Amino acid sequence: MQMPDPDASILARKGHIVARLQEVLPKGAVISDISETRAYECDALTAYRCPPLAAVLPTSTQDVSAVLRICHEEGVPVVPRGAGTSLAGGALPTADSVILGVARMNAVLETDYDNRFIRVQTGRTNLSVTGAVEENGFFYAPDPSSQLACAIAGNIAMNSGGAHCLKYGVTTNNLLGATVVLMDGTVVEMGGAHLDAAGLDLLGVICGSEGQLSVVTEATLRILPKPEGARPVLMGFDSNEVAGACVSDIIKAGVLPVAIEFMDRPCIEACEAFAHAGYPMCEALLIVEVEGSPAEIDEQLGLILQIARQHNPVELRESQSEDESARIWLGRKSAFGAMGQINDYMCLDGTIPVTALPMVLRRIGELSKSYGLDVANVFHAGDGNMHPLILFDANKPGDLELCEALGADILRLCVEVGGCLTGEHGVGIEKRDLMVDQFDPADMEAQMAVKDVFDPQWLLNPAKVFPLASSQSRRVARLAAE
Amino acid sequence: MQMPDPDASILARKGHIVARLQEVLPKGAVISDISETRAYECDALTAYRCPPLAAVLPTSTQDVSAVLRICHEEGVPVVPRGAGTSLAGGALPTADSVILGVARMNAVLETDYDNRFIRVQTGRTNLSVTGAVEENGFFYAPDPSSQLACAIAGNIAMNSGGAHCLKYGVTTNNLLGATVVLMDGTVVEMGGAHLDAAGLDLLGVICGSEGQLSVVTEATLRILPKPEGARPVLMGFDSNEVAGACVSDIIKAGVLPVAIEFMDRPCIEACEAFAHAGYPMCEALLIVEVEGSPAEIDEQLGLILQIARQHNPVELRESQSEDESARIWLGRKSAFGAMGQINDYMCLDGTIPVTALPMVLRRIGELSKSYGLDVANVFHAGDGNMHPLILFDANKPGDLELCEALGADILRLCVEVGGCLTGEHGVGIEKRDLMVDQFDPADMEAQMAVKDVFDPQWLLNPAKVFPLASSQSRRVARLAAE
Known part of the structure; x- marks a missing residue:
């Protein structure tokens, strides 16, 4: 992935810029030695690396404002960073940029149970938001797989979801x-x-804007009362089509499960080998979870099981205990780790209309064969968010490139059926060149015009989201206009 | 309320403008005779009236585009109109403007039960959206009191809610x-x-922008499966404070009623006299409704009744039949009509944090005394949306002005406690001069800058939302810059 050449005039002024940043921040909050800036050279898309000019670790909105004012005056690009868990390179630095890391900004500013909200600094991790309110019986709903590590700042930047967004929605x-x-x-x-x-x-507009428009320092989040209990049921089917039809029928029937997770055969096999969750070996597996009081759970599951039976499941198993529920979820949640044991893999992220699932899976199977690379699929049936995992061999020359080409074809397929390039990982650098497959020139122009309004000099999170040539020529045009 | 002087050059070109509009629209879709344009001289804020230059009744997005292109070229202001039910003067014409009414655009374009959405033209009325899907067991959730008449276009413009938005949210x-x-x-x-x-x-940005930024011609709306049943419970309390505390405790307990409606004594008295709903005579009345299967309803109401009992209600009555439920709701839904029998009234619309309710009601009582005008309060406890009704005598000189001054004080109070000027009726012309109480000059500038982007010549829905002097000087400045 090509990155822009660093601006030599910024590199030449490094000492001056660092000194100005040190003036406004507490001791230890400005990192400029290469031995230390290397810690910020990449996020979870580790294939691409570049140490930044410097990194700053502010502790307040005022700090962030002071840093941005200086960088604005000096014309220095700024890369906002939450916890650095982006799989799309959303926090990848350029050599002439300042990393603005919000990790130290993790305070709870206000909790209000009567009005059901919490206000936090955005460096706080997703799971610790729930941690701050769970003693009082509340939780924060969006639950990306990385919730132990990822920051609210990144959740907002990418509009993250999670397994439970069928019922509770995504970050926005x-x-x-x-x-x-x-x-x-x-x-x-x-x-x-x-x-x-x-x-x-x-x-x-801010939610999901990938750090292109502003730096979000504090967030007011809706918190919800914890349900009394939850119970999953495992359903195995002998085709993706039948499993897909079962999902549609459940949704149509008016029950609202808290999660419907879909796994195809390659995924089932890998997870079962890794976690021994007791999954049946079949073509497609659904984990459907409902929550509420025991009476509500029984009633909802009764209806769901009745619908499932009409689709001739090869397996239909309601969890009988907390232990069994935990094992069922462990299998699903270790999907990525399980794949990592077998092979190198690339995790894709795209969305499709739920009804297009069977067709999309069939087409992914064909693409997989023609590229000669295996693909396993997990799918949040709630928001139509697919995570195909492409298996490849990082030590085999050309395999990464082949994998990237297959990934691009799969994402184009998502767009073709009416879905989109990203569900919750964002575009970052990973998918910036695919944007033209989703958007026509007028759409791209409109999005860049919004960026112009918020960030006229194009200094925030450079080289992401838009094709590199577009954002570079835009930046030059804007500077010339000033 | 002052309106801008009409642009004489537009009035002089009326024939030419009407002829151009007739060229692009079907026969009968352009109305220019004063005997007919008078039908569009006001909306439900009938105190202010002005026939427009002309009115057009397009039937498609292409028609709307053609009309706007012509008006843009001719520099003619356009006032979009849904069903004309605005209580804030959101569709009030100016003498030099073209009314763009979407009432003929009421088609259902697509229904998709698997993916749970309906796509309609925005002239369709709120209730007929549900009408199009109810045979299949679905409904559209937002339910403003005017739902029989109001159009989706207006719901989007004002981001309308309704009694059931506690569970289902508002239009956005x-x-x-x-x-x-x-x-x-x-x-x-x-x-x-x-x-x-x-x-x-x-x-x-579009939802709630009151026709300032664009004309919304088609909308894709979420539809939901109809619940099996619903049952309300009536709760009477001897103070607003205790009723408010009961609302907080219900929400904190983790039950999610579909509606919590709050009425104070003047409102209870008027509704009971009108609808004979069997309301107890007390200081504060709550109608709490839950829905679901019979088992879910029993379980939720069990918990709600237990919480209510802790607050020593003077009345606590669970509906025993469909008939009784209907009568309980009839009382509430006829609140405005009941008031109209007693007196002239002005219906306000503001929002407050739910927890501020007792304090706000006490203060409204004080203001009511000092102005010498009675105020009755109904309140959607779900989204904190208050509708104080001020009673006055339209035939008594000065009483309307007194009423407007009291209304402004009540809305300022909403802002002071952390709420806002409008819940679902919009700012329109009614509250445009109060905007400076809510927003500082930088906020106002930012909102007007957004308007600049969407509508650089300030032609859409003139003289609304922003204080008249601000929008007029903005328009002049923008024209000079072009």
Whole structure:
């Protein structure tokens, strides 16, 4: 993946820039020695690496504002970073950029159980948001697989989901308000703790904007009362089509399971070998979970089992104990780890209309054969978010490139059936060249015009989201216009 | 309320403009005779009236695009109109503007039960969206009181809610995608039928923007499976404080009623006299409704009744039959009509944090005394949306002005406690001068800058939302810059 040449005039001013940053930040909050900046050279897309000019670790919105004001004045690009768990290279530095890491900004600022919200600094990890309220019987709903490590800042940047978003929605459905800092240092409040916020709703534009428009420093999040209990049921089918039809029928029947996870045969085999979850060996497996009081669980599962039976399942097993439930989920949650044991793999992220699933899986199978690379599929049937895993051999010359080409074809397929390039991982650098497959030139122009408004000099999170040539020529044009 | 002087050059070109509109629209779709344009001289805020230059009744997005392109070229303001049920003057014409009414655009374009959405033209009424899917067991959730008459176009413009938004959210939570036409005629698609739409999310900015940014011609709406049943319980309390505390405890306990409606004594008295709903005479009444299967209803109501008992209710009555449920709701739904029997009234619309309710009601009582005008309160405890009704005598000189001054004080109070000027009626012309109480100059500037982007000549829905002086000087500045 090509990255832009660093701006030599910035590299030449490194000492001056670092000194200015040190003036406004506490001791130890500015990192500029190459032995230390290397810690920020990549995120979880480790194939691409580049140490930044410097990294700063602010502890407040005021700090962030001061940093951005200086970088704006000096014309230095800034790469915002949450916990660095991006699989799309969303926090990859350039050599002339300052990494702005929010990891030290992890305070709980306010909890309000009556009005059901929590306000946190965005460096706080996803799971520790729930940690702050669970003693009082509440939780924060979005649950990406990386929830132990990933930060709310990154969840907002990528509009992350998780297994339970069928019932609770993705980040944008659980984000009530935000404090954001624009590239020139201006602090802006958006939304608020209550349903009807005043003025134009710009929160949706910020959520999912991948650090292109602003740095989100504080977030007001909806918290929900913990359900009394939950119970999964395992369903095995002898074709993807039948499993897909069963998902549709469950949704149509008016029950709202908290999660419907879909795994195909390669995925089932790998997970079972790794976690011994007791999965049946079949073509397609569903994990359907419902929650509520024991009476509600019994009633919902009764209806779901009745629907499943109409599809002739090869296996239909309601969990009988907490232990069994934990084992069922362990299998699913270790899918990525299980794949890693077998092979190198690339995890894709795209969305499709739920009804297109059988057709898309059939086509992925054909592509997989023609490229000669195995693909395993896990799918959040809730938001139509697919995570195909392509297996390859990193030591075999050309295999990574083949894998990337197959990945691009699969994502193009998602777009073709009416879905999109990304569900929750974002575009980052990984998919920036595929944007033209999703958007026509007028769409791209409109998105870049929004970027112009928020970040006129194109300094925030450079070389991401838009094709490299587009963002570079845009930046040059904007600078010339000033 | 002052309106801008009409642009004489537009009035002089009326014949030419009407002829151009007739060229692109079917016969009968352009209305220019004063005897007919008078039908569009006001909306439900009938105190203000002004016949438009002309009215057009397009039947497609292409028609709307053609109309806007012509008006853009001719520099003629356009006032979009749904069903004309705005209580805030959101569709009030100016004498030099063209009313663009979408009432003939009421087709269902697509229904998809598997993926749970319906796509409609936005002139369709709220209730007839449910009408199109109820045979298949589905419904559209937002339910403003005017749902029999109001159009989806207006629901989107004002981000309308309703009694059931505690569980299902307001319009923005149920709007998946939209086709909008910009002032220059450009057609733009936003969002889509599935959870993760591609690109920047501009849908939130459009929803609630009161026709200032674009004309929404088609909408993709989430539909939900109809619950098996529903049952309300009536709770009477001897103070607003205790009723407010009961609402908080119910929400904290983790039950999610589908509606919690709050009425104070003046409102209870008027409704009971009108509808004979069997309401107890007390200080504060709650209607709490739950839905689901009979088992779910019993379980949820069991917990809710247990919580209510801890607050020493003076009445606690679970509905025993469909008939009784209907009568309980009839009382609440006829609140406005009941008030109209007693007196002239003005219906306010503001939001507050739910927890601030007792304090706000106490303060409204004080204001009511000092102005010498009675105020009755109904409150959607779900989204914190208050509808204070101020009673006055339209035939008494000065009483309307007194009523408007009291209304402004009550809305300022909403802002002071952390709420906002409008819940679902919008700002329109009614509250445009109060915007400066909610927003500081930088906020106002930012909102007007967004308007600049979408509608550079400030032609869409003139004289609304922003204080008249601000929008007029903005328009002049923009024209000078071109």
